[in-house]
Amino acid sequence: MADTRPARRVVYLVACAAPPAQAVGDLVRLLQEQGWTVCVIATPRAFDWLEAAALADQTGYPVRHEYKRPSDPDSLPLANSVAVAPATFNTINKWTAGISDTFALGILNEAIGLKLPIVVAPYAKPSLAAHPAFERSLEILDGWGVKVLPNEVIRVKPAKNEFEWRPVVAALA
Numbered sequence: 699m700a701d702t703r704p705a706r707r708v709v710y711l712v713a714c715a716a717p718p719a720q721a722v723g724d725l726v727r728l729l730q731e732q733g734w735t736v737c738v739i740a741t742p743r744a745f746d747w748l749e750a751a752a753l754a755d756q757t758g759y760p761v762r763h764e765y766k767r768p769s770d771p772d773s774l775p776l777a778n779s780v781a782v783a784p785a786t787f788n789t790i791n792k793w794t795a796g797i798s799d800t801f802a803l804g805i806l807n808e809a810i811g812l813k814l815p816i817v818v819a820p821y822a823k824p825s826l827a828a829h830p831a832f833e834r835s836l837e838i839l840d841g842w843g844v845k846v847l848p849n850e851v852i853r854v855k856p857a858k859n860e861f862e863w864r865p866v867v868a869a870l871a
């Protein structure tokens with residue numbers, strides 16, 4: 699009998715080492731409510747800031763932050779989409795230079811090559827956002843077809859006590 703279940707939509711949620719990474723579980727919940735299967739991938743520094751065990755419980759997948767050994771099996775399903783939230787100055791600039799020295803960057807570089815839909819939520823304070831490399835990197839990402847959200851659009855709004863994740867969810871839809 700034909701399988702009539704809807705295909706699973708898998709998003710790799712790449713979290714870099716900026717303060718919203720500590721609350722990325724809230725974004726996971728919102729994405730799951732929209733039917734996404736979420737796999738969290740952290741940069742090595744962000745991994746130190748996350749509640750990795752709680753996120754693994756929440757998603758059903760380990761939080762990956764380093765490359766596996768060649769003989770290890772793949773632990774994540776294939777992705778349909780990628781979201782980078784928060785995306786640091788550091789990772790954005792390395793990504794556009796094609797550097798793959800973290801597992802997260804390897805995933806991001808492959809996602810470009812595979813032409814997967816990608817949403818990026820940059821999060822850099824004004825002094826870093828004013829650096830010419832940052833603006834150039836965001837233009838490069840835009841030229842590669844990546845959906846680039848405004849810098850710090852996910853920042854906590856006055857009178858709210860949580861990060862503003864909805865633009866990321868909407869951009870993935």
Ligand SMILES: Cc1cc2nc3c(=O)[nH]c(=O)nc-3n(C[C@H](O)[C@H](O)[C@H](O)COP(=O)(O)O)c2cc1C
Pocket residue numbers: 713714715716717741742743744785786787788789790800821822823826
């Ligand atoms: C408390 C703290 C807050 C930081 N906030 C930011 C930030 O908002 N945006 C940013 O681009 N970097 C921020 N950084 C710097 C990054 O963590 C640093 O550049 C790091 O190397 C980024 O690594 P990653 O891109 O591999 O995650 C912060 C660092 C610390 C210690």
